[in-house]
Amino acid sequence: MTVRTTHVGSLxxxxxxxxxxxxxxxxxxxxxxxxxxxxxxVHDVVAMQHGAGIDVVSDGEMxxxxxxxxxxxxxxxxxxQAGAWSIDDLEAAPELAIAQYGGEAGAHIMPANCEGPVxxxxxxxxxxxxxxxxIALDKVGHTGSGGAFMPSASPxxxxxxxxxxxxxxxxxxLDALADAMAQEYRAIVDAGLILxxxxxxxxxxxxxxxxxxxxxxxxxxxxxxxxxxxxxxxxLEGIDPARVRxxxxxxxxxxxxxxxxxxxxxxxxxxxxxxxxISFEAANPRHEHEWADVAxxxxxxxxxxxxxxxxxxxxxxxxxxxxxxxxxxxxxVVGPExxxxxxxxxxxxxxxxxxxxAQVAEMKLRAMAxxxxxxxx
Numbered sequence: 001m002t003v004r005t006t007h008v009g010s011l012x013x014x015x016x017x018x019x020x021x022x023x024x025x026x027x028x029x030x031x032x033x034x035x036x037x038x039x040x041x042v043h044d045v046v047a048m049q050h051g052a053g054i055d056v057v058s059d060g061e062m063x064x065x066x067x068x069x070x071x072x073x074x075x076x077x078x079x080x081q082a083g084a085w086s087i088d089d090l091e092a093a094p095e096l097a098i099a100q101y102g103g104e105a106g107a108h109i110m111p112a113n114c115e116g117p118v119x120x121x122x123x124x125x126x127x128x129x130x131x132x133x134x135i136a137l138d139k140v141g142h143t144g145s146g147g148a149f150m151p152s153a154s155p156x157x158x159x160x161x162x163x164x165x166x167x168x169x170x171x172x173x174l175d176a177l178a179d180a181m182a183q184e185y186r187a188i189v190d191a192g193l194i195l196x197x198x199x200x201x202x203x204x205x206x207x208x209x210x211x212x213x214x215x216x217x218x219x220x221x222x223x224x225x226x227x228x229x230x231x232x233x234x235x236l237e238g239i240d241p242a243r244v245r246x247x248x249x250x251x252x253x254x255x256x257x258x259x260x261x262x263x264x265x266x267x268x269x270x271x272x273x274x275x276x277x278i279s280f281e282a283a284n285p286r287h288e289h290e291w292a293d294v295a296x297x298x299x300x301x302x303x304x305x306x307x308x309x310x311x312x313x314x315x316x317x318x319x320x321x322x323x324x325x326x327x328x329x330x331x332x333v334v335g336p337e338x339x340x341x342x343x344x345x346x347x348x349x350x351x352x353x354x355x356x357x358a359q360v361a362e363m364k365l366r367a368m369a370x371x372x373x374x375x376x377x
Contacts, residue, residue, distance in 0.1 A: 003327055003336050003372040004055040007365065008247055008279060009151035009196060010067060010346030011060035012358040017041050021065055021351045025108055038063040039132055046136035048362055053369030055146030059133040066350035067198050068153045068161050069111045074122025075180055078112040082163050086209040089256045096255050105352030111161045118176040120183040130191045149194035152184050155235060156201040156228030163211040170215050178235040185235055195244045202228055203250040203266055207259035221261055222269055229273040236274045245277030245306060246270060252345035254313050254355055257286040264293040271303055281344040282307035291329040305330050308344030310364045313355045317363045323371025341372045
């Protein structure tokens with residue numbers, strides 16, 4: 001049985017595209033120039049993934065300023081700029097926070113506030129993303145069982161990053177986001193792509209000072225996760241769960257991570273949700289050991305695990321044998337047919353933000369494909 005390969009979505013963007021995206025966010029860019037640069041970048045990044053041996057590829061999120069802040073252009077009811085949130089573990093290492101979030105990239109994250117009724121107005125934008133990716137797939141001849149996926153922000157991810165200034169309570173806000181984003185989710189699946197829901201909100205709730213921290217404290221970390229999963233299930237009504245994967249991470253930043261909640265605490269409520277495929281960090285030094293905890297859990301027979309077997313925050317290229325060893329641990333738990341090799345997170349979660357360059361990212365993806373091939377052998 002072959003072990004397929006994928007990654008979490010975002011890939012390093014070309015410098016020229018980064019500059020154009022900054023200007024777009026600032027309201028000074030040329031839309032046609034940006035669109036042409038996005039198209040070229042998607043074609044190049046799809047060709048790179050295809051050549052590296054990745055089975056389930058993405059558009060690298062080339063057309064988005066970030067994995068969550070892009071929704072400010074796709075949802076009505078948002079405006080202004082949300083205040084920054086703080087991360088507990090970085091308070092012990094403020095120099096790391098300044099190095100990552102204090103520069104130009106950090107200044108362009110720019111999430112908005114919810115200031116009015118939420119509705120989806122991004123149909124044309126998501127269709128452009130879909131069409132651009134499909135053209136790139138055809139151009140490189142990427143076909144077969146692997147196919148392609150497209151990430152999208154989960155309702156909870158948006159809710160934690162964009163403070164609610166309109167709805168009377170958190171539940172009303174979360175459900176409104178679920179109903180609005182359901183349109184984007186359906187568009188992606190109806191186009192024949194796999195939908196990835198980005199959910200750093202669930203693991204990060206335990207160590208991040210989100211504006212809604214009182215909701216976490218009131219519900220508890222597991223209760224908060226259950227409520228966010230319920231919003232996902234609401235949004236996925238009528239969508240085939242086998243076409244959906246959910247990504248968990250504790251924040252794709254370089255920090256101590258010594259306040260991270262354990263995966264074994266978070267995984268059960270996530271496994272109870274609709275998405276069939278579950279992606280999570282499993283390569284970095286803070287979480288690699290948790291394969292042993294996963295082995296003790298009751299994994300439903302219909303679930304597929306996408307463990308990260310490549311770290312996205314360092315420029316060391318993992319040896320294929322190490323990658324194979326990491327995959328084999330999970331294959332022993334659920335069988336190789338229910339394991340897909342992936343990365344811990346994206347390589348470029350926000351425009352200009354990332355510790356790993358394009359060349360090393362490609363080398364890591366190639367190493368992952370080689371490691372998966374060893375498992376096949």
